[in-house]
Amino acid sequence: MPRAIETQDLVKEYGDLRALDELSISVEDGEFFGLLGPNGAGKTTFIEILVGLVRKSGGEARVFGQDVVDDYREVRDAIGLAPQEYNVDRFFPIREVLQHKAGYHGIPEDEAERRADEALKTVGIYDKRDERFDWLSGGMKRRLLLARALVTDPDLLILDEPTAGVDVQLRHDLWNIVQELNEGGTTVLLTTHYIEEAERLCDRVAIINEGRKLEVASPDELMDRGTDTIYVRTQTTPSTAPDLTHLDRVEGVTIEDGRLAVRAKQGGRVAPQVLNELEARGHEIVDLEITRTSLEEVFVELTNDDGEGARSGEESAGIPGGDSA
Structure with a gap:
């Protein structure tokens, strides 16, 4: 079975600027994959190459084994895109917008009508089917972009950035919809600024910066690389912090608000050793709390x-088709 996405040394150049710099990423069929990076990292450029809106300067890019250039039509039919920016025909009722989208992909009229209704029901705006795009609230517009991506199955x-600018309730509603689609077998590629979103949804994430891949791993694997804090409250607060750095993964101990704060890699695994050591030294344990490092901190x-960080927004805005994600 070919991978859902496979790129090898993918390059996109705009004059002297490399928006993508030999980017190699693979996404398995059925995976929920996150693409994280600061503004100007190359996320949107990567997507635009996959869907044929931007032509690559070098390297390879395939979707389900089909080359994004040589097999453009097959690739485009396999992809449903919910873009960050609104790009919807504002003069037709939204049901017709979805029917037109299906028609572009060769879906017969009767089937297009059925799929449009089904997509609108899936995202929860079927009752707005006869309204125009401009009449919808911001949250409904986001739902419509998702429905349009789904109408071709x-x-x-x-x-x-599917939840950019929406309220918390809508964000969770969209998460649930997308999770159900993924559980049904649809491969999902997500770009987001909300680290919580990636932590909750993604099987793996790729962190990219300035068009280069920095890391690919599961959210848990990435968070394991950070430093956790194990807070231990003892019956009597020690006058000085005990030295526990001889324990594997322990980096240091301080006293904070009457508690021992033990900084360690993979705090959940280290905690039993810490408790055993403290009890062996005569400390009676009263309470334990572990604060894990966040994916945001690792990001x-x-x-x-990675050098000086992302390109400035002004630089990114000057690139044709530039990455604004």
């Missing part, structure tokens, strides 16, 4: 370590 669903550390 794609094997690969690409979501470019910031990785992107800050």
Whole structure:
């Protein structure tokens, strides 16, 4: 079975600027994959190459084994895209917008009508089917973009900042819809600025910066690389912090608000050793709390370590088809 997405040394150049710099990424069929990076990292450029809106400068890109250039039509039919920007025909009722979209992909009229209704029901705006795009609220517009991506029954669903600017309830509603689609077999590629979104939804994430891949791993694997804090409250607060750095993965101990704060990699695994050591030294344990490092902290550390960080918004805005995600 070919991978849902496979790129090898993918390059996109705009003059002297490399928006994508030999980017190699693979996404398995049925996977929920996140693409994270600061503004100007190359996320939207990557998506635009997959869907044929931008032509690559070099390297290879395939979707379900089909080349994005040589097999453009097959690739486009396999993908449903919910873009970050609104690009909807404002003069037709939204049901007709979806019917037109299906028709572009060669779906017969009767089938297009059925699929349009089904997509609108899936995202929860079927009752608005006869209204025009401009009459919808911001949240409903986001739902419509998702419905339009779904109307062709794609094997690969690409979501470019799908919950940007929506309220918390709608964000969770969209999460539930997309999770159900993924559980039904649809491969999902998600770009997002909400780290919580990636933590909750994604099987794996790729962190990219300035068009280059920094890391690919599951959210848990990435968070395991950060430093957790194990807070231990003892019956009597020690006058000085005990030295526990001889324990595997322990980096240091301080006293904070009457508690021992033990900084360690993979805090959940280290905690039993810490408790055993403290009890062996005569400390009576009263309470234990573990604060894990967040994916956001790992993301910031990785992107800050990668040179000077992302290109400025002004630089990105000057690129034709530039990455605004």
